């Protein structure tokens with residue numbers, strides 16, 4: 001939520017900051033703003049709406065910026081509606097700052113500051129911090145000291161970069177919660193929410209920990225603890241390239257990421273394969289694990305439900321799954337021997353992190369599945385398995401989902417092997433099937449034309465139900481989520497067997513039903529459920545195995561996937577659903593990479 005960029009160096013700060021913000025726009029796009037030095041004057045420009053509005057405004061105003069420093073922000077509104085006066089940077093006296101997160105005690109602080117005569121021009125919580133820093137700066141005459149005084153007073157989740165009109169050669173930043181990363185260039189520094197913002201200039205980064213403060217000047221950088229102790233930090237070399245965060249000729253990031261899935265699944269598998277023995281490399285120590293509790297949000301939560309089936313069917317141990325925001329506030333009972341498995345593409349989802357911290361406080365070991373190395377989740381987990389699928393920029397998660405399903409297969413196999421439920425032959429067969437996945441994904445992608453046609457036909461419906469059983473039930477929910485977040489149409493995912501317990505009442509000619517019915521052990525039962533909705537007048541789109549004539553005859557539209565075992569069906573069946581949601585949203589004229597009201601990385605509760 002919200003993307004921030006700070007720059008200090010000798011290049012044109014406007015170009016660096018605007019380019020950085022364009023890579024962070026996935027984090028929020030309600031408004032955008034910059035504050036950049038020009039001949040020792042700090043110039044602020046803000047605009048409601050997407051970054052393009054800000055760019056236009058800067059161009060229209062014919063502004064030049066000479067640097068050497070500046071800050072920029074792209075906003076996902078929490079406090080105060082999306083508008084120019086609520087857009088960042090916020091200022092107080094010579095202080096100008098950008099903020100990602102929420103200041104929970106802002107009302108209390110605001111009251112105190114108003115009592116001292118500070119006047120507020122926005123409805124945001126962020127402006128409180130600007131006044132507070134200004135207040136302490138007036139007292140101590142030093143920005144770093146002022147921030148050291150302010151940090152203990154702030155409650156909530158924040159990463160903040162501060163500029164001082166009085167000193168263009170200094171940037172000070174601090175965080176508690178949302179990510180803040182210092183990029184180290186050649187005599188230049190970047191303070192960013194995500195390395196994507198500055199990968200074109202450097203691959204060397206320092207990940208700040210909570211309640212740390214960093215000061216950069218042309219002479220260098222220094223990181224301090226809240227109490228002022230100078231810290232020595234590890235510099236991480238980031239393997240992602242600038243090219244990976246480009247669209248590479250695709251119309252949208254989402255489409256590019258859907259098409260990357262054959263490759264991303266292969267990358268995800270590779271580190272765990274012992275190719276000589278054709279075996280799965282040992283992944284983790286299971287001896288003390290008696291149960292697994294999965295926590296995640298959104299698409300990662302649906303992946304978690306799929307994981308639950310695998311852990312119980314293959315691993316033979318109890319497994320529960322929770323939406324992280326529920327888990328963390330219901331006093332969950334984690335029995336001894338419970339391993340908590342957190343799933344998060346970004347590794348920065350506030351609720352998932354909250355759930356992990358709670359589990360750790362109760363003494364549970366935490367293993368995570370995550371895409372972003374050095375993210376908060378990665379750093380706070382005992383063990384992390386990386387999705388290895390490269391940066392995912394589209395707000396709708398796609399390639400991270402399929403990579404997670406692959407990793408869940410590997411983990412369940414590792415557990416099953418430890419518990420002597422997976423003999424060498426079955427292990428060989430399962431691995432072979434996983435290795436075949438990339439080429440089967442290519443086959444499904446080759447049918448995109450049919451998915452686009454199906455999406456066209458869906459335009460006239462007012463509601464959508466997605467039905468599946470067993471491991472296809474979470475895929476039904478994921479298909480519905482993709483459709484609603486991109487098309488803004490109502491869609492629900494249901495276990496096919498639940499229809500007669502209520503949802504059948506929704507069925508009429510204006511309802512389209514997507515039935516996931518590839519051939520598996522429950523195929524006949526799913527077919528009966530399909531007949532029930534068909535008999536009540538629904539338009540049926542079916543996803544089935546190869547040329548399934550029986551299923552075809554019962555459906556208005558039929559989409560085919562290759563013949564694969566039950567555990568692989570979901571990884572292929574989700575692709576037509578991703579593409580249908582994508583095409584439907586495009587034909588409705590929606591911005592698929594930046595759906596309304598959403599942001600990629602949900603760093604607030």
Ligand code: M6R
Nearest residue numbers: 298299300344345346349396397
């Ligand atoms: O980064 P995470 O995997 O923790 O994100 C979780 C959800 O916010 C995310 O999956 C969200 O539901 C996506 N917009 C779904 O496409």
